[in-house]
Amino acid sequence: MKKNGILILTILLLASFRAGAQTIDKFFDRYANDDRFTYVSVGKGMMNLASTFGANKNMDKNQKEVLDRLTGIKILTLENSRDEKLMNSVLDELDKVIRAGKYETAVRVKDKDETVNIFFRTTGKDQSDMIIVSKEKNEMSIIWMNGKMTKEEMSDIFSQNS
Amino acid sequence: MKEIDDLLNKYFEGKTTLEEENYLKSYFRNEEIQPEHEVYKTLFHVFDEKAKEKIPQPVDEKNAQPNVKRFWKLTAVIAGIAAAFLMIIWVMPIEKNQDFAIVNGEKIENTQFAQNYALEKLNHVSYKLETNLKPLEAIATVKSRMEPVKKIPEIKKEWKK
Numbered sequence: 001m002k003k004n005g006i007l008i009l010t011i012l013l014l015a016s017f018r019a020g021a022q023t024i025d026k027f028f029d030r031y032a033n034d035d036r037f038t039y040v041s042v043g044k045g046m047m048n049l050a051s052t053f054g055a056n057k058n059m060d061k062n063q064k065e066v067l068d069r070l071t072g073i074k075i076l077t078l079e080n081s082r083d084e085k086l087m088n089s090v091l092d093e094l095d096k097v098i099r100a101g102k103y104e105t106a107v108r109v110k111d112k113d114e115t116v117n118i119f120f121r122t123t124g125k126d127q128s129d130m131i132i133v134s135k136e137k138n139e140m141s142i143i144w145m146n147g148k149m150t151k152e153e154m155s156d157i158f159s160q161n162s
Numbered sequence: 163m164k165e166i167d168d169l170l171n172k173y174f175e176g177k178t179t180l181e182e183e184n185y186l187k188s189y190f191r192n193e194e195i196q197p198e199h200e201v202y203k204t205l206f207h208v209f210d211e212k213a214k215e216k217i218p219q220p221v222d223e224k225n226a227q228p229n230v231k232r233f234w235k236l237t238a239v240i241a242g243i244a245a246a247f248l249m250i251i252w253v254m255p256i257e258k259n260q261d262f263a264i265v266n267g268e269k270i271e272n273t274q275f276a277q278n279y280a281l282e283k284l285n286h287v288s289y290k291l292e293t294n295l296k297p298l299e300a301i302a303t304v305k306s307r308m309e310p311v312k313k314i315p316e317i318k319k320e321w322k323k
Binding site for chain 1: 259260261262263264265266267276277279280283284286287290291293294295
């Protein structure tokens with residue numbers, strides 16, 4: 001009886017852990033098949049992306065290594081949309097995910113109708129998640145990157161590159 | 163034959179002894195049966211057949227218990243293994259191609275397309291950050307250029323000496 005209790009408790013703990021980890025996943029899954037959005041997932045072959053990115057931007061060796069340590073990039077884009085209501089509802093939902101996931105704000109940039117917000121969190125030893133929300137008048141992109149790197153290393157992808 | 167008739171009457175009245183019944187049985191086992199007794203032959207053969215049948219042994223609860231226990235133990239082990247497999251499948255997602263795009267609800271499994279799209283978006287964000295964070299860069303440049311100015315008081319002190 002005691003053993004059963006421990007087993008059930010373990011299963012519940014694992015389930016809650018997995019449910020927590022899936023929050024941002026669920027958000028992307030929800031809109032991935034929505035006709036109004038373009039969804040892109042890049043997992044393997046990140047090295048190809050790193051080399052292309054590096055070739056275009058004169059990326060140094062360290063930055064290439066950082067990009068190669070990314071385990072996944074997911075992008076959700078709403079293009080040529082004048083549906084402000086939809087944009088706001090998606091952003092509200094994302095905001096809840098960010099709060100629930102205890103992400104910290106890394107960068108907030110606002111220029112006229114354009115905003116770029118970057119959120120970051122560490123999920124384990126050197127395991128990090130970064131969410132970039134880029135919003136323009138008729139376009140919105142949500143980029144979710146995760147990988148084995150520190151906050152500084154992940155920020156380097158943009159800061160040193162720009 | 164009178165004796166057999168009497169015994170048969172006694173038998174059907176339920177008054178025969180075991181010895182008398184055995185005598186009747188042995189008589190009907192014999193092939194030399196009187197024609198008037200043929201009708202009873204089948205009856206006594208049935209009794210013989212029944213006597214040969216083995217009576218099932220009553221279930222000994224003490225012996226049966228370990229089997230039941232073993233069944234549940236085995237079930238628990240199998241269930242445990244199955245649960246472990248399910249947990250592994252559940253916790254560790256199956257490796258699949260992660261490079262794809264879904265445009266207008268249509269899945270495009272083209273690695274190059276997915277990577278180019280991701281690259282385009284990353285460049286776009288990078289450009290926006292570059293443009294908007296330029297003033298910060300300027301501040302950093304001014305700060306670094308001001309470093310020698312901070313050393314002026316120290317230089318002055320040394321001059322006075």
